[in-house]
Amino acid sequence: xxxxxxxxxxxxxxxxxxxxxxxxxxxxxxxxxxxxxxxxxxxxxxxxxxxxxxxxxxxxxxxxxxxxxxxxxxxxxxxxxxxxxxxxxxxxxxxxxxxxxxxxxxxxxxxxxxxxxxxxxxxxxxxxxxxxxxxxxxxxxxxxxxxxxxxxxxxxxxxxxxxxxxxxxxxxxxxxxxxxxxxxxxxxxxxxxxxxxxxxxxxxxxxxxxxxxxxxxxxxxxxxxxxxxxxxxxxxxxxxxxxxxxxxxxxxxxxxxxxxxxxxxxxxxxxxxxxxxxxxxxxxxx
Ligand code: ADP
Numbered sequence: 559x560x561x562x563x564x565x566x567x568x569x570x571x572x573x574x575x576x577x578x579x580x581x582x583x584x585x586x587x588x589x590x591x592x593x594x595x596x597x598x599x600x601x602x603x604x605x606x607x608x609x610x611x612x613x614x615x616x617x618x619x620x621x622x623x624x625x626x627x628x629x630x631x632x633x634x635x636x637x638x639x640x641x642x643x644x645x646x647x648x649x650x651x652x653x654x655x656x657x658x659x660x661x662x663x664x665x666x667x668x669x670x671x672x673x674x675x676x677x678x679x680x681x682x683x684x685x686x687x688x689x690x691x692x693x694x695x696x697x698x699x700x701x702x703x704x705x706x707x708x709x710x711x712x713x714x715x716x717x718x719x720x721x722x723x724x725x726x727x728x729x730x731x732x733x734x735x736x737x738x739x740x741x742x743x744x745x746x747x748x749x750x751x752x753x754x755x756x757x758x759x760x761x762x763x764x765x766x767x768x769x770x771x772x773x774x775x776x777x778x779x780x781x782x783x784x785x786x787x788x789x790x791x792x793x794x795x796x797x798x799x800x801x802x803x804x805x806x807x808x809x810x811x812x813x814x815x816x817x818x819x820x821x822x823x824x825x826x827x828x829x830x831x832x833x834x835x836x837x838x839x840x841x842x843x844x
Contacts, residue, residue, distance in 0.1 A: 559641045560642075562641040564577050589604040601651050616685060617687070619687075627672050632769070635650075652767060655763075660794070661766060667801070670803035681706075684696075711735070718822055751776075
């Protein structure tokens with residue numbers, strides 16, 4: 559497997575590459591991660607079961623989409639596929655450092671610039687991807703209310719039902735989405751889609767970077783909402799973002815609705831107390 563991957567890297571980069579050192583990298587939740595180097599060039603590599611090859615392909619295309627926006631850095635994908643019975647993705651290796659206030663302000667400004675990249679095909683993306691390891695459907699849809707109701711909330715509720723989740727007010731919540739989003743007409747912005755703190759980093763040279771995206775074109779507020787879900791980003795990030803692209807009135811309530819998607823997904827991935835957290839959020843919204 560390793561030599562096959564090294565061969566792919568050589569082919570794509572048009573320079574011979576041999577793995578001389580390989581180290582396991584911690585911190586990932588879903589995949590096994592490694593650094594590989596020939597002593598000169600280094601790459602970041604993730605492995606999973608062969609059945610997850612489509613997940614890595616969608617991640618590679620998401621990283622490319624962010625890179626093409628020329629607004630904020632993301633590790634460039636090199637190659638992906640199946641080798642020796644495992645799915646893999648190889649991308650540019652980045653050295654992360656401590657992000658000071660100015661780096662986090664820049665992160666906010668650059669994310670705002672990414673959000674100004676908008677689709678003329680509506681809400682969705684050219685392909686489905688995953689959120690964690692859960693499938694995420696992105697069919698092009700004209701209306702945001704329909705997109706978020708059907709392909710974000712209802713889809714997660716359906717998965718949760720199969721897992722034995724009980725959400726007594728699910729139908730009332732789904733029916734209330736048009737009301738909760740009334741008067742709000744977001745543009746289809748390029749969003750990261752899974753923007754918790756583990757997926758935002760700063761390089762040793764002070765450049766903000768987005769990792770592990772679940773991109774689509776959606777309401778930009780989904781990204782800001784998620785940054786607030788697990789502890790929040792540094793204050794400078796929000797200052798930078800607001801100065802570049804202010805949020806609209808009514809965001810604090812929509813934040814709960816948008817984060818319900820991620821809490822339902824956490825219930826589907828990890829179970830536990832996330833089910834009752836989702837029910838509390840539904841009560842808050844109704
Ligand atoms: P998973 O998909 O399993 O959640 P991540 O993409 O979050 O894995 O990566 C796991 C860890 O590897 C992260 O905590 C991050 O610090 C590090 N990492 C991610 N991408 C790179 C990269 N391009 N270069 C160096 N380290 C990286």
